[in-house]
Amino acid sequence: GQNIDQPTEMTATEGAIVQINCTYQTSGFNGLFWYQQHAGEAPTFLSYNVLDGLEEKGRFSSFLSRSKGYSYLLLKELQMKDSASYLCAVSYSGAGSYQLTFGKGTKLSVIP
Amino acid sequence: NAGVTQTPKFRILKIGQSMTLQCTQDMNHNYMYWYRQDPGMGLKLIYYSVGAGITDKGEVPNGYNVSRSTTEDFPLRLELAAPSQTSVYFCASSYSGAWDSPLHFGNGTRLTVT
Numbered sequence: 387g388q389n390i391d392q393p394t395e396m397t398a399t400e401g402a403i404v405q406i407n408c409t410y411q412t413s414g415f416n417g418l419f420w421y422q423q424h425a426g427e428a429p430t431f432l433s434y435n436v437l438d439g440l441e442e443k444g445r446f447s448s449f450l451s452r453s454k455g456y457s458y459l460l461l462k463e464l465q466m467k468d469s470a471s472y473l474c475a476v477s478y479s480g481a482g483s484y485q486l487t488f489g490k491g492t493k494l495s496v497i498p
Numbered sequence: 499n500a501g502v503t504q505t506p507k508f509r510i511l512k513i514g515q516s517m518t519l520q521c522t523q524d525m526n527h528n529y530m531y532w533y534r535q536d537p538g539m540g541l542k543l544i545y546y547s548v549g550a551g552i553t554d555k556g557e558v559p560n561g562y563n564v565s566r567s568t569t570e571d572f573p574l575r576l577e578l579a580a581p582s583q584t585s586v587y588f589c590a591s592s593y594s595g596a597w598d599s600p601l602h603f604g605n606g607t608r609l610t611v612t
Contacts, residue, residue: 416597416598427606487540
């Protein structure tokens, strides 16, 4: 099977920068998604990385290193509304089709 | 646009009862999915569909059934509910396969089986 590791919980201060890491071991890697999920709500799409490097989208950036099996989500100028779980999901080809596996998520708490 | 709509939002079932979770989307997406989310666990795929009339099992299909008679609707049927099916269920859709296309999720159904 696929193995995806993310820290379970993180705490950061309003206005600061936080980096949420995701490591994976998989064969047939295709790409990596990040989703945000506020408590009691549905996940929403943040980013998708296929190639190595950093992709920036406003206050959020996502980085991928395919050779290291590593990604991170960088959140700048943290706001209280960024308190949420952040889900890493890896897409890969296996058993003749493409699959998507989610990590367990990182619960981020932003404190004043 | 409403996006993906799920009903009901909450439900309590007794062991052995059956129910159908409804899901409809208005984005004309061919791909639709049912996931369950348990505390401390990643989202697990139950069933998915790549178009009307086509469904396939995901990672955890036991105890569930689906149908896809139209592009818009993808109901999930629970037969003989068990406590292990207590979970939050999310329906999702995507323009193309979830492996390279963002998923659009419904707001979830919180199901308790007692």
